[in-house]
Amino acid sequence: MNALINWLDDRTGFKKLMHEALYENIPGGARWRYVWGSTLVFTFSIQVITGLFLWTAYSPSTTTAWESVYYIQNHMQYGWLVRGLHHFSAQAMTVLLALHLMQVVIDGAYKAPREINFWLGLILMQIVLGLGLTGYLLPWDQKGYYATQVSTKIMGATPVVGSQLQQLAQGGPEYGHHTLTRFFAMHAGILPGTLIAFLVLHIAVFRRHGITVPDPDRAPAATFWPDQVLKDAVACLAVLGTVLTLTIWKGAELAAPADPSEAYSAARPEWYFLFLFQFLRFTWVEKLGIPFGAIYVPGALMAILAALPIIGRWRAGHVLNVLFMMVMMLGIVGLTGLALYNDTNDPDFQASVKQAHVEAIRVEELAERPAGIPLEGAVSLLRNDPKTQGPRLFARNCAPCHRYNGHDATGHEVVKIVEKEKHGPKERIVENPTATDLGNFGSPEWIKSVITDFKGTFAALENVKDKEGNVAESSKHFLEGEMASWSTSHAQHWRVKENEQALSDLVAFLHSQSQRRGIPGISDEAPKRGRQIFETGKLPVGKFETNCIDCHSLHPIGEDMLLGEIGAGPTLTNYGGERWLREFLTNPGHEKYYGSNNAMPAFGGRLLDKELDLLVRWMVGDYD
Amino acid sequence: MSQPHLELHEHPPGEPRRGFMTHILAAGIGLLVGTVPAFAGLAFFLDPIMRKKKSGSGDGFLKMPVTLEALEINGQPQLVKIIMDRVDAWNTYLNQPVGSVYLRRTDTDKVVAFNSICPHLGCMVDYKAADKNYFCPCHTSTFDEDGEMQNDIPPRGLDTLKVEIRNGTEVWVKFQNFRATTPDKIPVG
Numbered sequence: 001m002n003a004l005i006n007w008l009d010d011r012t013g014f015k016k017l018m019h020e021a022l023y024e025n026i027p028g029g030a031r032w033r034y035v036w037g038s039t040l041v042f043t044f045s046i047q048v049i050t051g052l053f054l055w056t057a058y059s060p061s062t063t064t065a066w067e068s069v070y071y072i073q074n075h076m077q078y079g080w081l082v083r084g085l086h087h088f089s090a091q092a093m094t095v096l097l098a099l100h101l102m103q104v105v106i107d108g109a110y111k112a113p114r115e116i117n118f119w120l121g122l123i124l125m126q127i128v129l130g131l132g133l134t135g136y137l138l139p140w141d142q143k144g145y146y147a148t149q150v151s152t153k154i155m156g157a158t159p160v161v162g163s164q165l166q167q168l169a170q171g172g173p174e175y176g177h178h179t180l181t182r183f184f185a186m187h188a189g190i191l192p193g194t195l196i197a198f199l200v201l202h203i204a205v206f207r208r209h210g211i212t213v214p215d216p217d218r219a220p221a222a223t224f225w226p227d228q229v230l231k232d233a234v235a236c237l238a239v240l241g242t243v244l245t246l247t248i249w250k251g252a253e254l255a256a257p258a259d260p261s262e263a264y265s266a267a268r269p270e271w272y273f274l275f276l277f278q279f280l281r282f283t284w285v286e287k288l289g290i291p292f293g294a295i296y297v298p299g300a301l302m303a304i305l306a307a308l309p310i311i312g313r314w315r316a317g318h319v320l321n322v323l324f325m326m327v328m329m330l331g332i333v334g335l336t337g338l339a340l341y342n343d344t345n346d347p348d349f350q351a352s353v354k355q356a357h358v359e360a361i362r363v364e365e366l367a368e369r370p371a372g373i374p375l376e377g378a379v380s381l382l383r384n385d386p387k388t389q390g391p392r393l394f395a396r397n398c399a400p401c402h403r404y405n406g407h408d409a410t411g412h413e414v415v416k417i418v419e420k421e422k423h424g425p426k427e428r429i430v431e432n433p434t435a436t437d438l439g440n441f442g443s444p445e446w447i448k449s450v451i452t453d454f455k456g457t458f459a460a461l462e463n464v465k466d467k468e469g470n471v472a473e474s475s476k477h478f479l480e481g482e483m484a485s486w487s488t489s490h491a492q493h494w495r496v497k498e499n500e501q502a503l504s505d506l507v508a509f510l511h512s513q514s515q516r517r518g519i520p521g522i523s524d525e526a527p528k529r530g531r532q533i534f535e536t537g538k539l540p541v542g543k544f545e546t547n548c549i550d551c552h553s554l555h556p557i558g559e560d561m562l563l564g565e566i567g568a569g570p571t572l573t574n575y576g577g578e579r580w581l582r583e584f585l586t587n588p589g590h591e592k593y594y595g596s597n598n599a600m601p602a603f604g605g606r607l608l609d610k611e612l613d614l615l616v617r618w619m620v621g622d623y624d
Numbered sequence: 625m626s627q628p629h630l631e632l633h634e635h636p637p638g639e640p641r642r643g644f645m646t647h648i649l650a651a652g653i654g655l656l657v658g659t660v661p662a663f664a665g666l667a668f669f670l671d672p673i674m675r676k677k678k679s680g681s682g683d684g685f686l687k688m689p690v691t692l693e694a695l696e697i698n699g700q701p702q703l704v705k706i707i708m709d710r711v712d713a714w715n716t717y718l719n720q721p722v723g724s725v726y727l728r729r730t731d732t733d734k735v736v737a738f739n740s741i742c743p744h745l746g747c748m749v750d751y752k753a754a755d756k757n758y759f760c761p762c763h764t765s766t767f768d769e770d771g772e773m774q775n776d777i778p779p780r781g782l783d784t785l786k787v788e789i790r791n792g793t794e795v796w797v798k799f800q801n802f803r804a805t806t807p808d809k810i811p812v813g
Contacts, residue, residue: 046661053665067714075714076671081664226650233653240657372716 022225029219030227036100038232050086060180063377065140066257084247109212115309134187145258146267157290256359265352275335390618405439442576454487474599505530514577685796695729738782
């Protein structure tokens, strides 16, 4: 064994190398404050290892990036673990980087003769931030897509060469396949390669000057192995423990696949860039323009950082440097805190986060179906999904007047943001609905409410005002029309106990006509009895003065005969069902529906057929 | 910098011998933190061979596009393309050609099916009507009408597939691929 070691040593000199590596002298003994550099090397190793393995399963293109990450996360063994380690180690690295920098500044380790090494460290910091930025886009989910859009737009705001820079980064004027291939090449090749080169220099120069010891007489000198190694290893274990805990507890997030046609109001940069995000949001920064906040100020901070070794030459320089460091860190922490505070107290943002979460779960649910993910990518699963598109279409087209269980169907309140003066404070005013809440449209409760309390059901119409501030004529037509007075004058019948069942039968009949999924069939007893009431108006106690079929027409399912006549009141054929709703939305002013009483816009020309189909199917619950 | 010592395990002079535990702990924890990500990555990488096969619906039999009547008893074998849904990671491709089989009727109610892939090295065999045998253009493997080897080039005869006649006229085949080069018939995947 010894002979072999000596033979190898003669040819490589590895013993000397090992010795230098392991028996570096540490005056004053091993200390916890020296661990930061090692933890950074450790986290970088995790990134290289997990990154290479993720590479074996990642596919960078706009139709496969999200899909391959989804597959890694949910279908490959330990994919969640490898991706989680990579995801959270990246964040740990940023924290450790900040701690390492602070320790270096506080201990004065940047001062002569270690200036070069300090600068090498700053370069390494830029590379690590670059890795974080490029990695954020690679899953091609809504979150990464919209956050990175901001970064590349900032790039585009660079004076003189902005547009060219942006196009080079994106691989074209817009995001596409080449944005991913370029970001991936940067993330997995160019940046780590450069990082390794600078890391070698950084460690070599560090070893040349040795460790910066604040008080060498504190304890007897020690060597790197095993004393400092033990402390470093324990620190690395703590980092690994934290990263593993986050992986198991939280897991690496994967938002819904990127969709350039769908705004994403939950977009935020990765948390360690939040301070910059918050800074750019200040009105006074906004006024000074994007390059000021996003390029000049961070640039100036970096320039001051780079100048620390020079400033440190003065007697008071070091104190000034430490002070600068502290103020900067406090500023970053403060801005990050402010950003988080603002977001927590922003109901619109919170609603967006919730909606994003719902969509992220939904797309995975759809991808698990036997048909798998279509070739055009998982984004098409959501685009063709009534459960996802319905609320979005409702929010865009219906929510200006209607509500859906009090909100706009996507969980957002319908608000108006008022700016009293230009760039002045913004006020958020919740708007009153001017038409009925459709959260339970077509349900038995809805039908019952229309019959027994017509005015109450449509009371939101009172919010429509004319120029003088009075309830608009169109609303009055509706709220004081025939159905309204019928509902009021017949209310007495429903107070009679014996008529309770009759009401529920009538509702069951109308409800069954919608042919919605999972509702009682028309042949059931209750709808049959309900139909009698619909036609004859006979109740156990009392009788309708005007029958339903005196105003409404209805073509019962599976029959040839039309009950009543088209014209007086809206037709109730397939009421609350797909066909009724589609035709009604296409033209509510048709004589079959509200006729001349109608005040609702026709959506026939406003929505594409496909959109109308998705909206209607969502409203009647026709989806899995 | 301290003067390098050339003996690897020698301790710097004048210092107390390090505690045994320090060495063990430093090496142990160091090893642990290094191996966790490596093992996680390795386990991830081994996914293709560790993956449990998803059990498909049904019995694996496919209905052939020819009926029993269309096949002449002891007539010329017919080559039939196998159309199946193919799953590739996250995508499912519907109705993809995945291979072909030779069908030959040997009796009123008996059909023999061969996978058209040569068991030698995976080329596709041709049926030569003139010679009444199956011939592989790659390395001249030859098989008779019953799929038996006619020379020593292939390791085994053509791979027969299970056939069922359903509803009197429908021909159903359980399509499978088998490993090449082995004397035994071993299913792939």
